[in-house]
Amino acid sequence: MKTSLRTRMGEIHTWAGVVLGALLFAIFWTGTLSVFDKEVDRWMMPATRLTWAADSPRPSLDHDARPLLDQRAPKAPAWTIILPTERVPFLTLSYGTEESRKSSREQFDPRTMAQLPPSQTLGASGFLYPFHHNLTLRTKDIGAWVVGIAAMGMLCLLVSGVIIHRKLFAEFFSLRLHRAFGRSNLDVHNVTGIVLLPFYILITLSGLIVAFSIYYPTAHEALYGRPATSQPREGGAPAAQEAAAKPRGTRSAAREETPERAFLREALGRVRLSAARQPADVASLDAIVTDAEKQWGAGAVYLVRVNNPGDARGHVLLRRASNETVTKDIDNLRYSSATGKQIGEFQASPTVNVWNFIAGTHYIQFSHWLLRWLYFLGGLGGCVMIGTGLFFWTQARRRKQQRQGHLGVSLMDVVSVAGVCGVLAATCAFFIVNQWLPRQESFGGIDRERWEVWAFYAVWVASLLHGLACILGNKAFGHLVAWRDQCRAIAALAVLAVVSNAGVTGDHLIRTLSQGNWPVAGVDLCLLAGAVLAVMAASRLGRRVAEASFTSRAQLADQVLGKEPAHG
Amino acid sequence: MHTSRGGAWRAPVRALAMSLHVVAACIAAYVASARCVELASLMLHRLGMARSDAVMAAVMAGFVGFCLILLWAFSRPTMLRTWIGLGSLVLVSTLALKVIETFGGRV
């Protein structure tokens, strides 16, 4: 029995799609939102709705930031100062304490240095973006592994999809939206799949490549040495074993550099210098930044980290913004914090710059609004492709099975509706709860941040339960009812989110548009556009429900009158 | 699909067996690709690349390689062929790595 390559690829495409479809939709959706994560942050954190032009003079580090740091964290192991940018229009001061690793982050108006009230929310950059790359399951990187498996599955889906598409070029422009729902659905799946194929391959592959240290953790071992096991090397063996056995990121300095640290130092310039335990002053940070800008250009520094301030061997690390290029710049300059002189620099090699470029195409840190919007639309295209693909499978299966009560199809129906509509509704709920909850640190012992996250998951679960009820309750067309109702719910929630923002913060669309407050206006407009699309989808589905209900009643009547044998 | 009395369980059991096969094959393909990444980094270094560059280049190519291995493995006409292919890939790459490390000397 010889099966052709196309058949085999068809099976791979179907199975990978069925197993990974809903997960991929969630990853793509949160990834699409993360394109504008800083803008969504402005929407979710009203206190940070400031404006900052890219060429505004930066706040003085010595006069504005130093007094605050000396006051709050004189003995901290590290100070981090993040300078304001167009998309992040405030100054951030971050510092840890000797006891705890968790650092405090405080935000300041860069013009007045008034502290901004804490927003008590994770926001898009604190929840939606981490969800995208590790499902917020950080223990042992399990979430990242699940996302990685899905990403690898996506690559297989893309390649197999191209191979099985019989009329790739003939149907390149075919959007037969007036035809039967199944045909138009498949057309949308094919067109969004093929026109954005280079984008999907780029995004998926780059997403995997940026996290190579998670997915290929032993890649450096052939050239840098394996963690010491049974063959101790002379000299530093016990310390090496100790260092290798410690979990990544432990603060206590390992006397011997582990193979992994050596690789990261050589490839990415990550250095750790231990403290000398001798007190010293901290030199002028402004002078250090000015010196760096002589080499990098004006306004190039976006992050200043002072490691071991007040120590003789403290050093200042400066990171460079990558605004004009795609490549994510990891070049850094190191200065002694005691003397203010440059003590080192790192420039990535050409090979590592290839990695930086690939990382840059995924992290998109550049400042180019048109390209950012194109990424957003591309991500939405990906969501549409995945959603229509899932829908196509359940429709095709249903026709194939004849019986409408097959468990597998019902299960996939539930997974599809919860995977697509559920996560969209959950996002709206996340936004709504964010606006309405008063901004205090916790309620009833639970952090306010977690209340928002619970709302997200609760609505997702509700979507699942609603889907179950509809689909198990009506084997014939319950899935259409579920999709229609949830589309209506999404429309309502999206409008409610816009209303909540207007009601709670007073920054309604007319005001934000007239003030030029693009982040907030953009989020509101996208929510409204989403609501319109959801209403359109719901009305189309409503027509299908009406047709299906008429057909099934007609069939029932025929059965009763003895004209047609009962099915199943 | 027909469902005779005793055959009601056949389809789910077959599905479970197939799923386990798929998962095991994916793991084998991953192991093979990880070994190939290490081998590639060794060879690139021998060809003159700096250590860190060799590892980065090998790792970037590794993901593409893994995808190709997966597609190749699952497009074999029979499951036996899939396992023969994957098994030999894992064996050959592991052996090659051991040989180079033992006799080639660490740089």
Place this chain on the structure above:
Amino acid sequence: MDSVTFLWAAFAVSIAGFAWLALAMDSHWKQVHGKEQTSGRRRMLRIVGACSLAASLGLCLVADPASMAVLEWAMLLAAAAVLVALVLHARPRALRWLCPI
């Protein structure tokens, strides 16, 4: 002209390019014009369409550094293709003027 203007020009050129490539296909030609077409015209449309797409890449490269330009070009092409597909679906006659008989 600043870079955004060049990019919009690139977008317009790629829409035209894809429209010509679509017209080079029998099914879409019939949609737009309602009659058969000759192989000579088909070839010409393909060449013109391909040149347009290449020209839009050129416009992107003028607008921005190469790495960004290539990304922008790929995404603009996708948007243009979808737009042409939608026009072919909703108002195919609108593409008539691109290749009057």
